[in-house]
Amino acid sequence: MGRCGSKHNNKGFSLVELIIVIAIMAILAVSIAMSVIQYLEKSRVAVDVHNAHLIRDALNVYTFPSNFQGRVVDYTDPETGETESYKRGWVYVDTNEIRCSDQSTALAMIDAGLVHVSDETAQKIADNEESSVRWFPSGPDGDYIRRSGIDEYVFKNNITVKARSTWNTYQLDVYVDDVGELHLGASASNAIRTNGHAKDTKTAKKFSHKLGLDYSFITPIGEQYNGN
DSSP, X not given: OOOOOOOOOOOOOOHHHHHHHHHHHHHHHHHHHHHHHHHHHHHHHHXXXXXXXXXXXXXXXXXXXXXXXXXXXXXXXXXXXXXXXXXXXXXXXXXXXXXXXXXXXXXXXXXXXXXXXXXXXXXXXXXXTXXXXXXXXXXXXXXXXXXXXXXXXXXXXXXXXXXXXXXXXXXXXXXXXXXXXXXXXXXXXXXXXXXXXXXXHHHHHXXXXXXXXXXXXXXXXXXXXXXX
């Protein structure tokens, strides 16, 4: 009686089939990785926008003094040709630090609990709020770390920019006009910076929109987009 047997087809994947499978897996891996990166960036942007809203609200509720020590800036309306004068302050935020342009913007941040210093330092800044000669702590104090080259109060805490590709800096501006009325503005940039906040029209408009500051004009300082 002869031996009965059966043939088994043990043929594996061909080289072409393996290449196709590997290519499909690579495409799927890249697609998943891109989705994760986009999700993480959206989350970081949401954190930045939340923090920027807190800064906007802090500036909006703070009572700026009549002798606000802001930087003087003139704005000429492109349609009417009329020129208005403002005193301008700002809170600038990048991936490393927060900079307040003057005593009042620093106090607005301190009063809102967004940056922290000792009671003694806060009182000293308040005592000199309307002085053109600014007082600065002699060294680090809480979140305060240094005085900038243009006499800003520089702080560092978790409010710093979290986004990786949407913007690398953002800024909230406060304007006090000739009759003491307060105006708020905002801008952001994703441009490569060589000295401070770089011009980036597209990103500035995007950031302003997210903060509800859509009605804009451009000032000659930094070409910031600002809500009226």
